[in-house]
Amino acid sequence: MTETPQTFDTLLTGATILTADPTRPLLRDGCVGVRDGRIAWLDQREPEAAQVTRRIDARGHLVTPGFVNLHLHAILTMVRGIASDEGFAPSYTPGIPKGTDLTPDQARALARLGALDAMLFGSTLIGDNFVHADIGVEVMEEMGLRLAPSWRIHDVDFGRVAGGEWHFDHKIGEQTLTAAIDLHDRWKDHPRIEVNLAAHAADTCSEPFLREIADVAHQRGLRINTHLGQSTAEVDRVQERTGKSSTQVFEDAGLLNDRFLGGHCIYVTDDDIARMARAGAHVVHIPKANAASGRFAPTPKFRDAGLNMAIATDTQHGDMIELMRWALVTGRVQQGGVSDDWQPSHVFDMATINGARALGQDDQIGSLEVGKQADLVMLDIRHPHQVPQISPLGNLVHTAHGRDVRLVMVVGDILIEDGRPTKVDAEEICREAEAVSRQVWGDVGRCYWES
Numbered sequence: 031m032t033e034t035p036q037t038f039d040t041l042l043t044g045a046t047i048l049t050a051d052p053t054r055p056l057l058r059d060g061c062v063g064v065r066d067g068r069i070a071w072l073d074q075r076e077p078e079a080a081q082v083t084r085r086i087d088a089r090g091h092l093v094t095p096g097f098v099n100l101h102l103h104a105i106l107t108m109v110r111g112i113a114s115d116e117g118f119a120p121s122y123t124p125g126i127p128k129g130t131d132l133t134p135d136q137a138r139a140l141a142r143l144g145a146l147d148a149m150l151f152g153s154t155l156i157g158d159n160f161v162h163a164d165i166g167v168e169v170m171e172e173m174g175l176r177l178a179p180s181w182r183i184h185d186v187d188f189g190r191v192a193g194g195e196w197h198f199d200h201k202i203g204e205q206t207l208t209a210a211i212d213l214h215d216r217w218k219d220h221p222r223i224e225v226n227l228a229a230h231a232a233d234t235c236s237e238p239f240l241r242e243i244a245d246v247a248h249q250r251g252l253r254i255n256t257h258l259g260q261s262t263a264e265v266d267r268v269q270e271r272t273g274k275s276s277t278q279v280f281e282d283a284g285l286l287n288d289r290f291l292g293g294h295c296i297y298v299t300d301d302d303i304a305r306m307a308r309a310g311a312h313v314v315h316i317p318k319a320n321a322a323s324g325r326f327a328p329t330p331k332f333r334d335a336g337l338n339m340a341i342a343t344d345t346q347h348g349d350m351i352e353l354m355r356w357a358l359v360t361g362r363v364q365q366g367g368v369s370d371d372w373q374p375s376h377v378f379d380m381a382t383i384n385g386a387r388a389l390g391q392d393d394q395i396g397s398l399e400v401g402k403q404a405d406l407v408m409l410d411i412r413h414p415h416q417v418p419q420i421s422p423l424g425n426l427v428h429t430a431h432g433r434d435v436r437l438v439m440v441v442g443d444i445l446i447e448d449g450r451p452t453k454v455d456a457e458e459i460c461r462e463a464e465a466v467s468r469q470v471w472g473d474v475g476r477c478y479w480e481s
């Protein structure tokens with residue numbers, strides 16, 4: 031039987047394909063055809079008599095959906111290698127450069143570094159939330175990424191939090207919420223961008239202010255991307271102020287629902303978990319940054335409660351492959367062993383389809399299926415650490431590295447090829463971010479490079 035000739039913008043052939051589609055999770059020697067930014071062919075057979083603009087020989091390569099990294103702060107690349115050894119999140123820690131002190135040019139240089147880092151390791155969607163989000167979105171949009179950005183919203187005076195004082199100022203709340211609304215107004219019609227509201231945390235947002243945020247979220251239909259149960263400082267402060275847990279505070283403000291993304295979720299009680307599950311809220315698990323600060327999120331309990339779990343890199347480097355491994359092993363350490371319900375497939379879902387589900391975009395991204403957006407990653411699996419390929423998924427989670435990524439595609443557009451960015455100059459980005467980071471560390475009186 032002959033088929034009608036089909037046209038493809040790109041055709042990848044001979045690939046090992048992990049789809050994240052449970053109906054056919056693995057295709058060996060498979061073929062992916064992309065047309066108009068969407069997956070138009072996915073099969074072990076090649077389409078017959080196809081007219082192909084760009085053919086890519088993907089033999090010896092693994093193709094997966096693009097990774098969905100829902101919680102990071104690209105600008106905070108400036109604190110890498112230092113802040114995680116000082117005890118807690120940079121915004122709460124004295125003596126660490128603050129995002130609010132950066133000039134727009136400095137913010138631009140650092141946002142580019144954070145986005146490039148994530149993209150090189152295979153993230154096709156990043157949920158960046160921080161100050162200077164207007165600049166961050168501009169540079170990340172130019173780089174071709176899919177985005178779920180947000181402006182950091184709070185009415186606490188962060189300048190005083192680092193000194194141990196939680197002082198609320200309505201003016202700060204108004205400024206940050208207005209900036210968040212402006213960000214949404216500016217980008218709401220962009221096909222690759224879905225702006226969220228980053229209500230920072232229950233300790234840094236007062237209850238009346240959280241209700242204001244809830245009003246805006248409901249009026250505009252926006253998701254909430256927040257820090258939840260990140261530290262004892264947060265939960266103790268909230269308990270003292272309100273007599274409630276952070277989860278209850280969000281619930282009482284009308285924010286705990288299926289559009290709520292809770293980042294970290296380390297200090298949450300069984301009652302909090304039950305509330306989140308009833309609401310259909312999502313956990314954004316940050317296993318590596320949590321573990322680096324000596325903390326675990328109770329992921330086996332989230333799984334047992336039926337909560338949707340995504341993963342994210344936060345202020346650590348953007349390697350989502352390494353992150354899957356951290357999610358797998360930190361869950362197993364808590365369980366005290368290996369079980370059928372905590373396997374590589376579960377953490378692979380967390381890095382792909384679960385993240386898409388948390389954004390309500392799982393009908394468009396998060397798995398490789400005909401008709402979905404062509405957001406995908408191609409990794410070289412010919413390295414010794416990837417041999418043998420008995421279980422491609424097991425290898426991906428246990429032995430692969432972000433550096434194995436060779437090609438990254440978003441909406442059919444190739445952003446990384448042969449391991450290098452196609453739209454930006456990686457060396458220039460690194461040079462500028464290095465210079466800016468030295469300036470800002472110098473400004474706080476810590477010139478490590480002069481010792």
Ligand SMILES: [Zn+2]
Pocket residue numbers: 101102103257293344
């Ligand atoms: Zn964070």
